[in-house]
Amino acid sequence: MLSKAKIKFIRSLSQKKERYEQKLFIAEGDKLVSDTLTLFKCRLLVATPEWLNTHNTSQCKEVVEATRDEIVKASLMQSPQNVIAVYEMPQNVIEPEELKGKLVLALDCVQDPGNLGTIVRIADWYGIETILCSEGCADIYNPKTIQATMGALARVKVVYVNLAETLADINKPIYGTFLDGENIYDTGLTNDAVIVMGNEGNGISKEIEQLVTKKILLPPYPMGREKVESLNVAVATAITCAEFRK
Amino acid sequence: MLSKAKIKFIRSLSQKKERYEQKLFIAEGDKLVSDTLTLFKCRLLVATPEWLNTHNTSQCKEVVEATRDEIVKASLMQSPQNVIAVYEMPQNVIEPEELKGKLVLALDCVQDPGNLGTIVRIADWYGIETILCSEGCADIYNPKTIQATMGALARVKVVYVNLAETLADINKPIYGTFLDGENIYDTGLTNDAVIVMGNEGNGISKEIEQLVTKKILLPPYPMGREKVESLNVAVATAITCAEFRK
Structure with missing residues (x-):
């Protein structure tokens, strides 16, 4: 049985403050x-008897068998399923040598939790192991973000940093997408580099723009169109990463 | 003042059945x-006095001034703003000659309203004027889809068809993404073609697969990885369209 205290505890983790405390x-x-049960340290697992019967949960600190109704009460999802896991946050610190020779993604104030999760999934697909997030980005541990990552978070390290300081110390080309950049298909792209993606509404901030060493443009079709909505940031990230990795 | 009957009328349009009736x-x-007020026929516009003072609404059949509280009551959004428009659906029928020489997108059971909206926005960016949707796709007039299109719907025609019949009659190459396809970067791509994108969970159906004349693969990095989540369908659409249009 899932106690009221545990339901309250689980639901409290919808708040960023609680998560980080x-x-x-x-x-x-x-x-x-x-997909993630063996990848993070599991503090608490709540699941239906059927789920527990078909999964190895021996590595979980605490396992609680619950009914579907109890899971619905604790769940933060619109369509609750048969299991909720409470994981310990991994200690993500970045060592400069980890980035050597690697393609790195840097996010400057990407604020939508769903976009952040989708970007983690794209990074995973393109073998990008590290994402540097500015402090203004959405929280990677937001439930919406976790759901959108589809487990890719287990293979991609997301680190919150002072992005300007971190980029200033990185000794590799820093690419960023701008409306006045060079057409990405005419630009020499190296995979020992950083790709910066900017905020949903405002793009890359002035502070970070100064650190970008190569401005690139994702061209619409036909080129030079005026009436066109900008691409969603996750979509733009995907097109950019695909071109670097092809 | 916004009457209860009008609030009920607006909210009823959250249901597909009502929308189509x-x-x-x-x-x-x-x-x-x-962005869309001059592009669709407006049956009813509900807005705050401030909004009405700064916009030309002469082409709307009916305009109702409302308070923010009234708009919140009628709204289907999580964060209601200052205006709600009720538009007439355009009569979207497809004539074979419209597709001549054009790149066309075909969606086989893309079920998530947000994905469909994002795909319309991508089509707009890449100058694709027509999207053929199978009957199993999400409804383009779902409020979530409309919000996700960001106005791109005004420049992209979305038509629901019997997709198998329509593709069988189209006399141009039909590309589709498959795990056993040819690497897209090694494939000759023509812009007088159809690109088929499949369902979120199941990909392209067997029936439609038989009509695909060129199977292509979006390769992960590095190639041949096993442990990787598939790309979101909107993301895959963007990468594919970018490669056709570059």
Whole structure:
């Protein structure tokens, strides 16, 4: 049985302040939890008897069998499933040598949790192991972000840093997308580099723009169109990473 | 003042059945409505006095001045803004000659309204004027889809068709992404073609697969990785369209 106190505890982790005080976050849903159960330290697992019967949960500190109704009460999802896991946040610190020779993604104030999660999934697809997030980015442990990563978070390290200071210390080309940049298809791209993606509404900030060594443009079709909405930041990230990795 | 009957009428359009019986749909929010007001026939516009003072609404059949509180009651959005428009659905029928020489997108059961909206925005960016949707796709007039299109719907025609029949009659190459396809970067791509994108969970259906004349693969990095989540369908659409249009 899932106690009221535990329901309250799980639901409290929807708040960023609570998550960081406790250094815990939630993952929900059959596929996501199955994919991540061996990848994070599991503090608490709440699941239906059927789920528990078909999964090895020996590495979890605490396992609680619950009914679907109890899970619905604790869940933060619109369509709760059969399992909720409370994981310990990994200690993500970045060592300069980890970045050597690697393609790195840097996010300057990407604020939408869903976009951040989708970008983690794209990074995973393109073998990018590290994402540097400015302090203004959405929280990677936001439940919406965790759900959007689809487990890719287990293979991609997301670190919150003072982005300007970190980029100033990085000794590799720093690419960023701008409306006055050079057409990406005419630009020499190296995979020992940083790709900076900017905020949903405002793009890359002035402070970070000064650190970009190569401004690139994702061209619309046909080139030079006026009436066109900008691309969503996750979509732009995907097109950029695809071109670097092809 | 916004009457209870009008609030009920607006909210009823959250249901697909009602939308298609009335042949009406809703667009909400300052930017979206400003961008689309001259592009669709407006049956009803509900807005705050401030909004009405700064916009030309002469082409709307009916304009109702409302308070923010009244708009909140009628709104289907989580964060209601200052305006709600009820538009008439355009009569979207496809004539074979419209597709001649053009790059066309075909969606086989893309079920998530947000994905569909994002794909419309990508089509707009890449100058794709027509999207053929199978009957199993999300409804383009779903409020979530409309919001995700960001006004791009005004420049992209979305038509629901029997996709198998329509593709069988199209006399141009039909590309589709498959895990056993040829690397897209090694494939000759022509812009007088159809690109088929499949369902979020199941990809392209067997029926449509038989009509695909060129199977292509979006390669992960490094190639041949096993442990990797598939790309989101909107993200995959963007990478594919970018490669066709570069």
